Amino acid sequence: MDAKEKFAGYLKDKDLRQSQPRDIVVDVFLRTERHVTTQELFQLVQKKNPRIGYATVSRTLKLLTEAGLCRTVDFADGAQRFEHEYGHEHHDHLICTRCGAFVEIYSRKLEIIQDELVRQHGYEQISHKLQIFGICPKCLKKHKS
């Protein structure tokens, strides 16, 4: 099942309608691999169809998140960002505080330790977000010269 089918299934499940504006927003979102803000996605959508409003983009991003196609990430730059979730391995982010460059990181060990911590406290895990902030190699070079 591809991402679009999954979204269609979600809409049907919730008795929501599949509409042209929604299709376009979903399409544009799935076509970019960037970690977009609502504002950024809105601008991309506008290129396809300038009639589509900001509210629809925002609402559709919420639907995408609920449908499990999308998750929010926080780069500490003031706005929520959205990235693909479905069909992508879980990962976290290592972000340069100077230029914003980031890399996606993953460690199986790290995930296991987290699960243990959650269990120890009697919680039931839903999700987690790890952001590591630092200076990227490029910015380190610049600074040293």
Next chain:
Amino acid sequence: MDAKEKFAGYLKDKDLRQSQPRDIVVDVFLRTERHVTTQELFQLVQKKNPRIGYATVSRTLKLLTEAGLCRTVDFADGAQRFEHEYGHEHHDHLICTRCGAFVEIYSRKLEIIQDELVRQHGYEQISHKLQIFGICPKCLKKHKS
């Protein structure tokens, strides 16, 4: 060196002045162990001295952060929160998405793995934030009944 001395040292170092409003904000912040928003701290400060404005609270929180007395945490509830940093062991948070209850978590192993990941990518680490979201034991009970 206690927290207030450290802050005084920071002010001196940056050629900033020690003022009565700043002292009060710092004092109130240090006296609460809660993870406060600017708004919440402002309300606490108002009880001590209603003349102090929101802007001063906000600015002082920024200074406290730069001075290493305070760090921001994100509980995904729309506002920045501030907690003590100086004299406190580093920790992350496990947050209940239903009632907001949270516990502070720490794992030496987890920290080491993070350090490794950062090094592997040639970054220089500044800080990190891990938020785990889940359902707390209390909310789990309620839901099952």
Next chain:
DNA sequence: ACAGATCATGATAATCATTATCATTACTAT
């Protein structure tokens, strides 16, 4: 002690992201 110079303050406004409202339009089912 005095006179700039500089900094801090607090009221207010500006900015920005997110969310709510609501009249209009589009779709669905009978």
Next chain:
DNA sequence: ATAGTAATGATAATGATTATCATGATCTGT
């Protein structure tokens, strides 16, 4: 077709954060 319901997009409301600026406080060098 018709009535009922959902979706849309323009706009406004909300809330957090940041910027502005006139005023007051503090410092520095004389």
